[in-house]
Amino acid sequence: MSDFSTGAIVDDDLDLSAAKGRSKSHEAVAAKTAAWGGKGLNAAIGVSAVIMVAGIVLWGVQLSGGMVQTGMRNLSSWGLYITSFMFFVGLSAGGLIISSVPKAFGIAGFGGISKVAVMSSIACTVAAIGMVVVDLGQPARLWELFAYSNLGSPLMWDIVVLGTYLILSCVYLWAQVRADAGKVSHTALRVISIVALVTAVLVHSVTAWIFGLQQGREMWHTALLAPWFVSSALVCGTALVMVVAIALRRAGYLSLDQAYLVKLAKLLGAFVVVDLYFFGCDLLTEAFPGGSGAEVVAMLTAGPLVPYFWTEVVGCALCAVICFTPALRTNALLVAGSLLAILGIFCKRVQLLVGGFQIANLDYAGPLTPMQHTAWDSGLSGIYGGMVYWPTPLELGVTLGVVALGVLVFLLGIKLLPLRPKDDEAPSE
């Protein structure tokens, strides 16, 4: 950390205390800059800390009173936590990829948002790990993952890759800060960015394999799942970077040429189209033989998951239209389109998770108990008639707490770390 501060003083922009002296070169945004590290940010940090603490308390309630307080049961054994886990792993992609691709390939980047983008990746990765932890029945036995690792388990792969990804994101951020201070060579930065990029692609593939390698769930078991996870991650990750960049520019944290946003929008549009294309390919391959795969398609397009399916398709399509139509690329619409894409990808995660449990392989009538499903007393038709899973308020509260943890990490990064772009930052940054 002492290295950080040295760099900060040398660069005059990299300011750990944030409230202290500001760079003269930032006079253009000086008026707004004064607010940085001020009341607004502190209040936001305070609010997210309070929500996070409330989430921890609710997690305590879940552990002591039992997970019977959640909407999960044997027939729908994962829920909002694992949905959000998938979602946040995806969100974490964008920042790192947006930041590392230009560096890795030596092409023009996206202005000064590189460091902020990686910070958003770190925050999302922390939230993703948090989601897995609150989902565990026995979090006190987490150490066993390292003592008794079954390296054949996709979940174990994910833990290894996600941990590496988090550490690597931090190293990458540190290297960028040091490079700004002239302490890390561009070659070194380029090498780190290539490694980070490979890890980012791996982290999404491995998360997909948690689901995609399970032959017992019709909806999950497809080779397309890993590339599709990467494309979805690129969609919501890029959208998040767009929203964050516009918000921070508006707040005066950084100045960013509109041309970079246009470039980002075109990229987002391309990612959205690829993601929808994958979805179309998958639906066609499932439905065409007319066998059990047709059930999956019917569940999405006409069954209990209809709202999520259409929100995703329409939201992503609208986002693509906004991104590809020059006249529509206003700040407000770009933010709206990005939020639609993020919402759409969240809906995709819901479809995927719930869809895995929605179709039972053995659907013979038999004895049902409250351990098998919350709607056990309404029979199989009651269980599978609607969505097989719906979260309880407790789950929503704990999830909100983990999200607040991610927000807190991001805001603390903004406040304490020197993430703002250098003024003389070349477009090739």
Add this chain to the structure above:
Amino acid sequence: MSGSRYGFAIDTIRCVGCHTCSIACKIENNLPDDVIWNRVLTNGGASMDTASGTFPNLSKEYVTVACQHCENPACVKVCPVGATFKDPDTGAVRQDYDKCIGCRMCIAACPYTGVRSFNWDEPTHSIGFAVGDTDAPEHQKHTVEKCTMCWHRLARGEEPTCVEACLAKARHWGDLDDPNSEISKLIASREYKQLLPEEGTKPSVYYLV
């Protein structure tokens, strides 16, 4: 019994759907309230004990479903800590409650819907005290469990309790690898089906038809 593969043959023609195996299992293993490892399902109408079709062309069959103790178990591969594992001597798929971290990866992996059970609450017993075999492992909150093939009985050289309890003598248990065992002869001489053979899990439970 080293290196054997033990399994069940269940005679669906003899089975009367009385749930005795299910209850015997529940008592033997001291299963908590609302937990059933061995369920008697009706392959027929929409509700239990109903037939499908229209009179006089009706069909109804009882399928008792517990862990299939697969030769190629999906659950064992995905458990990150090896809490669910295949016993090398008997081929039984076992579960170590002390190790289980409660991630429920195995429930997601198992194609046999509802076979694996998670203790969503502190295990309780409606009669207020533990019943069953003293060797049956204690149940733990927030861990996954399922049929153990009565591992504690196997270790003493006994057969699983559901087989012993079956009133209709519909349940058979034995070494599938030994061609001279009673169960191997039954499977060789009778027509049988297995649950979800297309999943490639190679279940060790045969339903004689």
